[in-house]
Amino acid sequence: MIAFCSGQVDHEEYFKGLQIVVGNQVPIIGGSAIGIITNESLSYEGYTAGVAIIESETIQFRVASADGLNKNEKLAGQKLAKKLSDSIDGRILLIFYDSIKNPPTETTPPVINASSLLIQGIEETLKSDVPIIGGGVIGDYEFSHTKQFCGSYVDNQSVVGTLLGGDLNPHFRIMHGxxxxxxxxxxxxxxxxxxxxxxxxxxxxxxxxxxxxxxxxxxxxxxxxxxxxxxxxxxxxxxxxxxxxxxxxxxxxxxxxxxxxxxxxxxxxxxxxxxxxNNKMMIESAKKNSSELLEEIIANGEKPVFGLYIDCAGRAVKFSDALTEEAYEVQNVFNQYNTALLGFYSGVEVAPLLGKNNGLDWTGVLLVFAKGQMQT
Structure with a gap:
């Protein structure tokens, strides 16, 4: 299960509620988010929350987590990768981590956990050269402390990673602006x-x-x-x-x-x-890249089954002062192709850029899972 909730929500109680529904044997990954995006809704006001449950007999996965991000991001990445190195033959590593090292004070800006060091630690230790996609979680625009859902428990200053393989074809695009x-x-x-x-x-x-x-x-x-x-x-x-x-x-x-x-x-x-x-470019990029990605997947004979949109919180209308939500464009495309969508507003986005895993700012990273051949 992939799950997110706003910073106002009691994360521990929310997590317990999810476990009541799916049981404590189903790993839950995710954490804090400023807002949630689905096929039907988009909200970053009040007590927002969203989940996606992925059920498959042919997808392989391994979930692990590591703490101590605020002390040493690189070491946390190494610890995470070590737990995943001898597991499955992965095709993608999905990570969510605590964005906030130190919240702002009256006199100092916030300090962010460095995705570059986290990624470096993972890449130095992981025995599989897979693309890393994910995001740094953030619960509000005040840069308050956040929480992470680490499979079977809730934590902070942690990174949770899921190595995915099997009958699964990951595709992604980066929206700029x-x-x-x-x-x-x-x-x-x-x-x-x-x-x-x-x-x-x-x-x-x-x-x-x-x-x-x-x-x-x-x-x-x-x-x-x-x-x-x-x-x-x-x-x-x-x-x-x-x-x-x-x-x-x-x-x-x-x-x-x-x-x-x-x-x-x-x-x-x-x-x-x-x-x-550039808000105009941001909206055009979201529409163009999401449309082209799904069109390419289908043209390749695959079926898109689920999309995860990791969207910088700065791109929301509330912060960007754009005339409309760029995520509406992603919603429209996924509804056009009748494909499930879950998105969340993040602090940092992670994806390969020019062949190198990077932490990104002011982007939207769209990850689509596809499988099999399209039946004609």
């Missing part, structure tokens, strides 16, 4: 972990002040419109969204010396662009 602000490349000249201080030898905070024309953006947690992007495609000419890896800005240090990024994976010397969120 950011464009370069001005197309100018900048060089990181001072960064420590996830704290970016200087770009081109200048204060990055002052640079962003100048771009906004004021300091109002400093109060946003996270910053709403501006992100930091790295282009892994052609550096000039026709820039394509699918080659960009974007990093959200969680906030500004209280002394204004630097900005805090969602991930600590950028280094001094890295070439970056300032990116703007």
């Amino acid at each position: 950011c464009i370069p602000k001005d197309g100018i490349y900048h060089t990181i000249t001072k960064i420590e972990g996830s704290v970016l201080y200087e770009v081109d030898g200048k204060s990055v905070v002052n640079m962003i002040d100048n771009q906004y024309g004021n300091k109002d953006w400093r109060s946003q947690v996270p910053v709403k419109r501006l992100t930091i992007g790295v282009n892994y495609g052609e550096k000039f000419g026709n820039l394509k969204e699918k080659y960009f890896l974007n990093r959200l800005i969680t906030g500004v240090l209280p002394n204004g010396e630097g900005i805090v990024l969602f991930e600590p994976d950028l280094k001094e010397g890295s070439k970056i662009m300032f990116m703007l969120r």
